[in-house]
Amino acid sequence: MKILVVGSGPSGVHFALTALRKNHQVVMLDVGRARPAIALPDADFLGLKQQLDDPAGYFLGPDFESISLPAPEPGNDKEYYGLPPSKDYVFDRPEPFAMRLDGFSPLVSFAAGGLAESWTGGSYPLNDDELSAFPFGYEAMAPHYGEVAERIGIAGGQDDLSVCFPPHDHLQPMLDLDESGARLLAAYERRRERLSAKYKARLGRSRQAVLSTPKGSRQSCRYCGRCLWGCPNGAFYTPSLTLRECRTYPNFEYVPNVFASHLELAPSGAIEHVVSYDLDGGAETRRMADAYVLACGTLSTSNLVLRSIYRSRKEIVRLTGLMDNRQVLAPFCNLSMLGRSFNPRSYQYHQLAFGIEASAPDRYVHGQITTLKTATAHPILRSLPLDLKSSIGVFKALRSSLAVLNLNFCDWRRETNYLTLSPEHVDAHGWPALSARYRPPPGENETIRAACATARGFFWDLGAPLIPGMAHVRPMGSSVHYSGTLPMSTERRAWSVSPTCQSHDIENLFIVDGSVMPFLPAKNLTFTLMANAVRVAATAF
Amino acid sequence: MPQSIFVTGAGGFIGQGLVRKLAPSANYSLKVLTRRPRLGVTSQVGGPQEITGDLLEPATYRDALRGCETVVHLAAATGRATPKDYERVNVEGTRVLIEACKAAGVRRFLHVSTIAAGYADQSYYSYAKTKAEAERLVRESGLEFVIVRPTLVLGEKSPIWNTLLKITKLPVVPLFEGARPVSVQPIHVDDVVRGLVRLVESESFKGEVLELGGPRPLAFRAFLALTQQAVRDKPGKLLRIPLGPVRLMLAAMEPIARPLMPVTAGQLAVFANDSIAAPNWLQTELQATMPSTEELITTLVDQGRSGDDGLGIGREKVRRETRPLTDQAQRTLQDECRALTTYLVGTAPNAYIEAQYARATHVHGLAFDEDFSCFDRTTVRLARSNRITARAADAYCGLLHRRGILRRKLIVLTAILEHVAPTYAAFDRVETRSLAAMLLTLAGHGMVSGLSLLLGAAVLLPTKLYCALTARSAPRARSAQ
Ligand SMILES: Cc1cc2nc3c(=O)[nH]c(=O)nc-3n(C[C@H](O)[C@H](O)[C@H](O)COP(=O)(O)OP(=O)(O)OC[C@H]3O[C@@H](n4cnc5c(N)ncnc54)[C@H](O)[C@@H]3O)c2cc1C
Ligand code: SF4
Numbered sequence A: 001m002k003i004l005v006v007g008s009g010p011s012g013v014h015f016a017l018t019a020l021r022k023n024h025q026v027v028m029l030d031v032g033r034a035r036p037a038i039a040l041p042d043a044d045f046l047g048l049k050q051q052l053d054d055p056a057g058y059f060l061g062p063d064f065e066s067i068s069l070p071a072p073e074p075g076n077d078k079e080y081y082g083l084p085p086s087k088d089y090v091f092d093r094p095e096p097f098a099m100r101l102d103g104f105s106p107l108v109s110f111a112a113g114g115l116a117e118s119w120t121g122g123s124y125p126l127n128d129d130e131l132s133a134f135p136f137g138y139e140a141m142a143p144h145y146g147e148v149a150e151r152i153g154i155a156g157g158q159d160d161l162s163v164c165f166p167p168h169d170h171l172q173p174m175l176d177l178d179e180s181g182a183r184l185l186a187a188y189e190r191r192r193e194r195l196s197a198k199y200k201a202r203l204g205r206s207r208q209a210v211l212s213t214p215k216g217s218r219q220s221c222r223y224c225g226r227c228l229w230g231c232p233n234g235a236f237y238t239p240s241l242t243l244r245e246c247r248t249y250p251n252f253e254y255v256p257n258v259f260a261s262h263l264e265l266a267p268s269g270a271i272e273h274v275v276s277y278d279l280d281g282g283a284e285t286r287r288m289a290d291a292y293v294l295a296c297g298t299l300s301t302s303n304l305v306l307r308s309i310y311r312s313r314k315e316i317v318r319l320t321g322l323m324d325n326r327q328v329l330a331p332f333c334n335l336s337m338l339g340r341s342f343n344p345r346s347y348q349y350h351q352l353a354f355g356i357e358a359s360a361p362d363r364y365v366h367g368q369i370t371t372l373k374t375a376t377a378h379p380i381l382r383s384l385p386l387d388l389k390s391s392i393g394v395f396k397a398l399r400s401s402l403a404v405l406n407l408n409f410c411d412w413r414r415e416t417n418y419l420t421l422s423p424e425h426v427d428a429h430g431w432p433a434l435s436a437r438y439r440p441p442p443g444e445n446e447t448i449r450a451a452c453a454t455a456r457g458f459f460w461d462l463g464a465p466l467i468p469g470m471a472h473v474r475p476m477g478s479s480v481h482y483s484g485t486l487p488m489s490t491e492r493r494a495w496s497v498s499p500t501c502q503s504h505d506i507e508n509l510f511i512v513d514g515s516v517m518p519f520l521p522a523k524n525l526t527f528t529l530m531a532n533a534v535r536v537a538a539t540a541f
Numbered sequence B: 001m002p003q004s005i006f007v008t009g010a011g012g013f014i015g016q017g018l019v020r021k022l023a024p025s026a027n028y029s030l031k032v033l034t035r036r037p038r039l040g041v042t043s044q045v046g047g048p049q050e051i052t053g054d055l056l057e058p059a060t061y062r063d064a065l066r067g068c069e070t071v072v073h074l075a076a077a078t079g080r081a082t083p084k085d086y087e088r089v090n091v092e093g094t095r096v097l098i099e100a101c102k103a104a105g106v107r108r109f110l111h112v113s114t115i116a117a118g119y120a121d122q123s124y125y126s127y128a129k130t131k132a133e134a135e136r137l138v139r140e141s142g143l144e145f146v147i148v149r150p151t152l153v154l155g156e157k158s159p160i161w162n163t164l165l166k167i168t169k170l171p172v173v174p175l176f177e178g179a180r181p182v183s184v185q186p187i188h189v190d191d192v193v194r195g196l197v198r199l200v201e202s203e204s205f206k207g208e209v210l211e212l213g214g215p216r217p218l219a220f221r222a223f224l225a226l227t228q229q230a231v232r233d234k235p236g237k238l239l240r241i242p243l244g245p246v247r248l249m250l251a252a253m254e255p256i257a258r259p260l261m262p263v264t265a266g267q268l269a270v271f272a273n274d275s276i277a278a279p280n281w282l283q284t285e286l287q288a289t290m291p292s293t294e295e296l297i298t299t300l301v302d303q304g305r306s307g308d309d310g311l312g313i314g315r316e317k318v319r320r321e322t323r324p325l326t327d328q329a330q331r332t333l334q335d336e337c338r339a340l341t342t343y344l345v346g347t348a349p350n351a352y353i354e355a356q357y358a359r360a361t362h363v364h365g366l367a368f369d370e371d372f373s374c375f376d377r378t379t380v381r382l383a384r385s386n387r388i389t390a391r392a393a394d395a396y397c398g399l400l401h402r403r404g405i406l407r408r409k410l411i412v413l414t415a416i417l418e419h420v421a422p423t424y425a426a427f428d429r430v431e432t433r434s435l436a437a438m439l440l441t442l443a444g445h446g447m448v449s450g451l452s453l454l455l456g457a458a459v460l461l462p463t464k465l466y467c468a469l470t471a472r473s474a475p476r477a478r479s480a481q
Helices: A010-021 A045-051 A055-060 A085-091 A114-118 A138-152 A160-164 A179-199 A239-246 A298-313 A378-383 A388-401 A444-461 A526-540 B013-022 B083-104 B126-139 B159-169 B189-201 B220-232 B243-260 B266-271 B281-287 B293-305 B327-345 B351-363 B374-385 B387-400 B405-417 B435-470
Strands: A002-006 A025-029 A099-102 A201-205 A252-255 A258-265 A271-278 A284-287 A291-294 A326-333 A352-356 A365-371 A402-409 A418-426 A432-437 A509-511 B003-008 B028-034 B049-052 B070-073 B108-112 B144-150 B172-177 B209-212 B237-242
Touching: A002 A010, A010 A025, A010 A114, A010 A138, A010 A239, A010 A526, A045 A055, A055 A085, A055 B351, A055 B405, A085 A114, A114 A239, A138 A239, A138 A526, A160 A179, A160 A201, A160 A352, A179 A201, A179 A352, A179 A365, A179 A388, A179 A444, A201 A444, A239 A252, A258 A284, A258 A298, A291 A298, A298 A418, A298 A432, A326 A444, A352 A444, A378 A388, A378 B405, A388 A402, A388 B327, A388 B387, A388 B405, A388 B435, A402 A444, B003 B013, B013 B028, B013 B189, B070 B083, B070 B189, B083 B108, B083 B126, B108 B126, B108 B189, B126 B144, B126 B266, B144 B189, B159 B172, B159 B220, B172 B220, B172 B243, B172 B266, B189 B209, B189 B281, B209 B281, B220 B237, B220 B293, B237 B243, B243 B266, B327 B351, B327 B374, B327 B387, B327 B405, B351 B405, B374 B387, B374 B405, B374 B435, B387 B405, B387 B435
Parallel strands: A002 A025, A002 A291, A025 A252, A099 A432, A291 A509, B003 B028, B003 B070, B028 B049, B070 B108, B108 B144, B144 B209, B172 B237
Antiparallel strands: A201 A352, A258 A271, A271 A284, A326 A402, A352 A365, A365 A402, A418 A432
16 A cells, blocks of 8 residues: 655654554654754863864754743743754754644754654653543553554663553663752652652652664664754654664655645545645646655644645635643752752653642642752853852752653643634735634643642642742643644544544545644653554554 | 836835835836945845935935935924924925935835824924925925825834824823814724835826825714723723823923923824824725724734744844954953953953953944943943942942943953853852851942942933933934824
8 A cells, every 4th residue: 555644753664563563554744853963972061162173053043042031022032942953954944834823832843853853852651641631541551652662762660650551562671860859859758658658659770762772773862962952862752763764664765855735636535646845846736646745744734634625625714722831830859959960961851740630530730840960050050140250150069950740731631722714814925824823722731730839738748848839830832742733533523633643634645743632641652653643554454 | 117216215114125126026126215224124135225325415325315206204304303404304304315316217106195294283293294395395396296294103113103102001091182183094004014015006196185094083082092002901091181281381391301301392282183094095095904993902912922033042132243254343342351250259250251241242232332322331431440430330330230231241341251260260169158257248339339330320310311412313214204
């Protein structure tokens, strides 16, 4: 069977790999911005500062655009993501993509490998409670979680928190924990009974898509501290590694540098071909296949579907149910680290996770804890109300004890939140722009306050108080877990897909990214997206 | 042949809308008077021709007027200018422009005034008085003219609208009320622009005064309540404040404290007068296709919420500086880099750091002293002089002037220092200390920081007042509202 896949993000590549292994012919269209070469692969983080010819250019960008400055006018400050110039290619937008935003400020990626080229690797399986709105339960997903874990490598283990993560195969041993993390975990172990009874909350090791033992050509983590700037030895998983693997298959054709514009629909409602534009020349190409699989990420996939309907029926529809996890960042100070040093040779991303049981089982709150090791200091320094010299002094004294708790809240589909096209905003090619609207659920503030109160008590009891007044509710769109606009449903409802992710509206169309999630649990979704894409390829093709 | 039109105040809120509307049309050839060339616009094929000049110096635009058929005069001093500036720009500016028009043989004069020019109660309101005076000059000019008086003009970029948005976000909104409640008739800027275009297109200027308002008059209170509802998704509270005493008090403070005051007594005249349009043919014609006031407000609120600039990884757009770095500026930045690096990390910078600092401040628009406000310039000079004053200025700005130039320069420098050898060690050195030693260090920082703040405040608070008072409240020629 000839399958045309659009998008090389985590969803696209894992779908493709399974389909390739089943001997299907796979053509993958992709904008596919490519990663530039990695600078000084052997250096560790501090080594970069010492050995690069132009360290300022590397860390701050050729135009110093990564310097985090206050906006001249209050109220105009943008959400700070702290992503380095070496990841700019991940967010480089091709000209045909424009968006209108209302209450929602998303990131989109057109990179080979997608958004997850700059992800932070948190990989958590969903349990039966969290899958209750899905047309299948954990048992159906378990083998696919195992398959993906085997492909990408996930370090994690069994501890008190593991009850929240159902077991699957192919976990790698855990990475070495940094001192601050180890002290927190030890403090928790000592008070475990009391803390979990008092707060209905647990602390444990995170699940991270990073190798603790080598796999093929990928080396294991060597604790160089460069994770954010780009792992130099393939220890940290990104989807471009799987894309590379796909490209070794003779039945795979990768077509980068094209923008898929829309699907041309026959009167019967089936797709005749997909229309794409060459990004250099603008030439239009039509491609046909037996089945079409969209894996462009929820925003782009929805855009493609909306444009296709607009083109064939001159109709603008609304894809409702747009979801994203609300995130709250709460910095805290691990007092037991005061006066101690930090180790710049550490794995950088979150090594601990935190879970709060909620009123309903699927409303679980998921936290990730990142202790401060290698980092860009000036955004922290500038946030203090002191002269910068004192800020540097205070920062150095407290550095090893600083950490941040990132709380994630689940989201569910609501009519008020949708993607559509905006006829008032037409791009240079005459297409109406993609437009997103999001309003938080009623009662959200109370939910956030309650979780923060729990965390405040819990971390206080651990000897790691949250820093008062510093918790920050991130704007919607910042967690980058977009989903829900074309959900899986056993009923044949408009703008939904079957349990095997086949469109109920367009028969030879399959959708395998976040669009199909009928509910968005608090745990990071990408592991589930990959496993689901594998499930679809394994069961529907 | 296209009609040749000369526009003053084209950079203002109404002016921008007008230029956007007229520029693409082949029926007009547009010349706009600007004080600073706006980059890129001049070179645009078919775009308006920019005349760099000053309203008050007719020599700068006399030639450009020649051959023009119509002048649209939007430039005016608005906001919190001093009475002297209102007089200079609004009256004198109009006078010299009229003279220049006559000399150049311009036939038609479209004068954009304000509803306030017709206020019965113009006490303390120099703006209104000077606009009324300007109207008189136009009437007596002998040119063919029309005067347009817009009421409350709203739009995404309207200064009034943006102030209103801020105020209505508050849980309680102050509402000044005088002897009787007043009414307003808010109009969308696009409708004002439509009216102006209609006039420019029309055959004859008949010396009319045309007031332009929105679809219907409504009580100021009702207008505030509608906006509050749209902004907060729920009704808010209004707090009534008696107008008379407040105006009196503001008027008394004004001569000394104007630069520090959020509003002037004059601006409160909107609460003492109705701002509604007297019926006229243009109003009737425009009204036919206006959205309702409710729609107008909700659309504006929604526009404020949406935009496409939210997409991206949260970086400030780097303003590409097109002026090259002069030798003089380069030297100043080098000295500055030395002083500030010594202050921050205790050592002198190497040549690489100096070069990076000069480049980074340049691309971030922080390189030219002459761009800075009086106060910013003082803070920067203070910081350049030695470590102690640098810390004092920084401590003050770190608390009270956090978006100022000095703070931005120091953040840029910190970002460079933390990433390059050898200074990164000042940030990244791995240190183990006893808890007591660490607490002592923290206490030390606290003390020095506190002292620096006191010193900084002692020097900079008086400077702030001085700068505010002497600010030659720049003769801002903006469009009338
Ligand atoms: C900073 C950051 C941290 C994150 N951390 C985590 C984490 O810890 N755990 C987690 O689970 N998730 C995390 N995520 C989210 C994760 O990256 C996304 O959920 C995931 O990448 C979505 O995968 P996708 O394949 O569905 O879509 P995407 O990653 O968005 O990929 C879309 C692909 O489609 C292509 N494409 C799009 N439109 C077109 C078009 N019109 N024509 C041709 N090609 C097109 C693009 O080139 C790209 O290859 C993080 C994201 C970010 C940005
Ligand atoms: S995962 Fe991070 S610490 Fe480990 S090798 Fe890669 S960059 Fe270095």
